[in-house]
Amino acid sequence: MAYGTGIAKGMSLTLKSMFKPVATVQYPEEVRAVPVYARTNLLWFEERCTGCSTCAQACPDGCILVATSQDAEGRRNIDRYEIDFRICMYCGLCTEACPYEAIQPGGPLDDAVYQFEEMYRDKHSLTNVAQRFLSGHENTYPNGMKAPSPEADFHRL
Ligand code: SF4
Ligand code: SF4
Numbered sequence: 679m680a681y682g683t684g685i686a687k688g689m690s691l692t693l694k695s696m697f698k699p700v701a702t703v704q705y706p707e708e709v710r711a712v713p714v715y716a717r718t719n720l721l722w723f724e725e726r727c728t729g730c731s732t733c734a735q736a737c738p739d740g741c742i743l744v745a746t747s748q749d750a751e752g753r754r755n756i757d758r759y760e761i762d763f764r765i766c767m768y769c770g771l772c773t774e775a776c777p778y779e780a781i782q783p784g785g786p787l788d789d790a791v792y793q794f795e796e797m798y799r800d801k802h803s804l805t806n807v808a809q810r811f812l813s814g815h816e817n818t819y820p821n822g823m824k825a826p827s828p829e830a831d832f833h834r835l
Pocket of ligand 2: 727776
Protein backbone atom coordinates (compact mmCIF):
# COMPACT_ATOMS: atom_id res chain seq x y z
CA MET A 679 0.00 0.00 0.00
CA ALA A 680 1.37 3.37 -1.02
CA TYR A 681 2.53 5.60 1.80
CA GLY A 682 -0.17 8.03 2.92
CA THR A 683 -3.21 6.09 1.54
CA GLY A 684 -4.56 5.58 5.03
CA ILE A 685 -4.28 9.29 5.81
CA ALA A 686 -6.07 10.16 2.57
CA LYS A 687 -8.89 7.70 3.36
CA GLY A 688 -9.24 9.09 6.86
CA MET A 689 -9.31 12.67 5.60
CA SER A 690 -11.93 11.86 2.96
CA LEU A 691 -14.15 10.33 5.67
CA THR A 692 -13.67 13.41 7.83
CA LEU A 693 -14.56 15.70 4.93
CA LYS A 694 -17.66 13.65 4.09
CA SER A 695 -18.97 13.78 7.63
CA MET A 696 -18.33 17.53 7.82
CA PHE A 697 -21.03 18.10 5.22
CA LYS A 698 -23.58 15.62 6.58
CA PRO A 699 -26.54 16.98 8.59
CA VAL A 700 -25.76 17.15 12.29
CA ALA A 701 -27.31 14.26 14.23
CA THR A 702 -27.03 15.77 17.70
CA VAL A 703 -28.76 18.73 19.35
CA GLN A 704 -27.43 21.29 21.81
CA TYR A 705 -29.21 19.90 24.87
CA PRO A 706 -30.48 21.46 27.17
CA GLU A 707 -30.86 24.65 25.07
CA GLU A 708 -32.47 22.57 22.34
CA VAL A 709 -34.80 19.70 23.25
CA ARG A 710 -36.03 17.07 20.82
CA ALA A 711 -39.76 16.38 20.75
CA VAL A 712 -40.58 13.17 22.59
CA PRO A 713 -42.40 10.68 20.34
CA VAL A 714 -45.99 10.20 21.51
CA TYR A 715 -45.67 6.58 22.55
CA ALA A 716 -42.11 6.72 23.88
CA ARG A 717 -41.98 4.92 27.22
CA THR A 718 -41.09 8.00 29.17
CA ASN A 719 -42.40 9.29 32.46
CA LEU A 720 -46.07 8.82 33.10
CA LEU A 721 -48.50 11.71 33.17
CA TRP A 722 -51.68 11.41 35.21
CA PHE A 723 -54.58 13.70 34.38
CA GLU A 724 -56.99 13.95 37.27
CA GLU A 725 -59.77 15.46 35.15
CA ARG A 726 -59.87 12.25 33.08
CA CYS A 727 -59.55 9.82 35.96
CA THR A 728 -62.55 8.03 37.47
CA GLY A 729 -60.59 6.26 40.21
CA CYS A 730 -61.52 2.85 38.78
CA SER A 731 -58.10 1.35 39.73
CA THR A 732 -57.73 -0.57 36.46
CA CYS A 733 -54.23 0.90 36.08
CA ALA A 734 -53.24 -0.29 39.56
CA GLN A 735 -54.50 -3.80 38.81
CA ALA A 736 -52.61 -3.87 35.51
CA CYS A 737 -49.30 -2.81 37.03
CA PRO A 738 -47.04 -5.86 37.49
CA ASP A 739 -44.86 -3.99 40.01
CA GLY A 740 -47.66 -2.73 42.21
CA CYS A 741 -46.45 0.85 42.01
CA ILE A 742 -49.82 2.57 41.63
CA LEU A 743 -52.02 3.30 44.62
CA VAL A 744 -55.58 4.54 44.16
CA ALA A 745 -57.86 5.30 47.13
CA THR A 746 -61.40 6.57 46.65
CA SER A 747 -64.42 7.46 48.75
CA GLN A 748 -68.03 8.35 48.02
CA ASP A 749 -69.48 11.74 48.76
CA ALA A 750 -73.01 12.40 50.03
CA GLU A 751 -74.36 12.48 46.48
CA GLY A 752 -72.84 9.10 45.68
CA ARG A 753 -70.02 10.48 43.53
CA ARG A 754 -66.63 8.88 43.72
CA ASN A 755 -63.81 11.10 45.00
CA ILE A 756 -60.20 10.26 44.32
CA ASP A 757 -58.60 10.72 47.72
CA ARG A 758 -55.20 9.36 46.76
CA TYR A 759 -53.48 8.61 43.50
CA GLU A 760 -49.81 7.79 43.83
CA ILE A 761 -47.09 6.29 41.65
CA ASP A 762 -43.86 4.88 43.03
CA PHE A 763 -41.38 5.61 40.25
CA ARG A 764 -38.65 3.93 42.30
CA ILE A 765 -39.98 0.56 41.21
CA CYS A 766 -41.72 1.51 37.96
CA MET A 767 -40.18 -0.20 34.93
CA TYR A 768 -41.92 2.08 32.40
CA CYS A 769 -43.56 -0.89 30.73
CA GLY A 770 -46.66 1.19 29.90
CA LEU A 771 -49.16 -1.52 30.86
CA CYS A 772 -51.04 0.92 33.09
CA THR A 773 -51.43 3.36 30.19
CA GLU A 774 -52.75 0.62 27.94
CA ALA A 775 -55.19 -0.60 30.60
CA CYS A 776 -56.72 2.76 31.47
CA PRO A 777 -60.11 3.00 29.74
CA TYR A 778 -60.10 6.80 29.88
CA GLU A 779 -56.50 7.60 28.87
CA ALA A 780 -56.13 9.34 32.19
CA ILE A 781 -52.59 8.03 32.50
CA GLN A 782 -50.41 8.49 29.45
CA PRO A 783 -46.74 8.17 28.52
CA GLY A 784 -44.96 11.27 27.19
CA GLY A 785 -43.88 12.97 30.40
CA PRO A 786 -40.67 14.93 30.93
CA LEU A 787 -37.26 13.32 30.65
CA ASP A 788 -35.44 15.91 32.74
CA ASP A 789 -36.79 15.13 36.18
CA ALA A 790 -33.80 13.56 37.86
CA VAL A 791 -33.84 13.82 41.65
CA TYR A 792 -31.16 13.89 44.36
CA GLN A 793 -33.24 11.99 46.91
CA PHE A 794 -34.54 8.57 45.87
CA GLU A 795 -37.70 9.11 47.94
CA GLU A 796 -38.67 12.02 45.69
CA MET A 797 -39.47 9.48 43.00
CA TYR A 798 -42.57 8.58 44.98
CA ARG A 799 -45.16 10.95 43.55
CA ASP A 800 -48.47 11.70 45.20
CA LYS A 801 -51.58 13.17 43.63
CA HIS A 802 -50.41 16.74 44.18
CA SER A 803 -47.00 16.22 42.64
CA LEU A 804 -48.42 14.22 39.69
CA THR A 805 -50.94 16.98 39.04
CA ASN A 806 -48.21 19.63 39.07
CA VAL A 807 -46.22 17.72 36.47
CA ALA A 808 -49.33 17.14 34.33
CA GLN A 809 -50.33 20.81 34.48
CA ARG A 810 -46.80 21.90 33.58
CA PHE A 811 -46.91 19.54 30.62
CA LEU A 812 -50.25 20.92 29.39
CA SER A 813 -49.19 24.54 29.73
CA GLY A 814 -46.06 23.81 27.69
CA HIS A 815 -47.97 21.89 24.99
CA GLU A 816 -50.85 24.19 24.06
CA ASN A 817 -53.18 22.40 26.45
CA THR A 818 -52.87 19.15 24.48
CA TYR A 819 -52.45 15.68 25.98
CA PRO A 820 -49.59 13.49 24.71
CA ASN A 821 -52.14 11.45 22.73
CA GLY A 822 -53.01 14.58 20.73
CA MET A 823 -56.40 15.30 22.31
CA LYS A 824 -57.16 18.79 23.56
CA ALA A 825 -57.52 19.15 27.31
CA PRO A 826 -60.40 21.21 28.70
CA SER A 827 -59.43 24.78 29.51
CA PRO A 828 -58.27 25.20 33.11
CA GLU A 829 -61.30 27.43 33.83
CA ALA A 830 -63.80 24.76 32.71
CA ASP A 831 -65.51 22.50 35.21
CA PHE A 832 -63.75 19.48 33.81
CA HIS A 833 -64.14 16.94 36.56
CA ARG A 834 -65.36 13.58 35.23
CA LEU A 835 -65.11 14.17 31.48
S1 SF4 B 1 -45.33 1.78 33.58
FE1 SF4 B 1 -45.53 -0.40 34.17
S2 SF4 B 1 -44.44 -0.55 36.10
FE2 SF4 B 1 -44.78 1.63 35.75
S3 SF4 B 1 -46.67 2.12 36.84
FE3 SF4 B 1 -47.24 1.58 34.72
S4 SF4 B 1 -47.66 -0.62 34.75
FE4 SF4 B 1 -46.55 -0.13 36.61
S1 SF4 C 1 -55.80 6.38 35.67
FE1 SF4 C 1 -57.36 5.33 34.40
S2 SF4 C 1 -57.33 3.20 35.05
FE2 SF4 C 1 -56.30 4.42 36.64
S3 SF4 C 1 -57.87 4.89 38.14
FE3 SF4 C 1 -57.78 6.61 36.70
S4 SF4 C 1 -59.30 6.12 35.12
FE4 SF4 C 1 -58.94 4.22 36.23
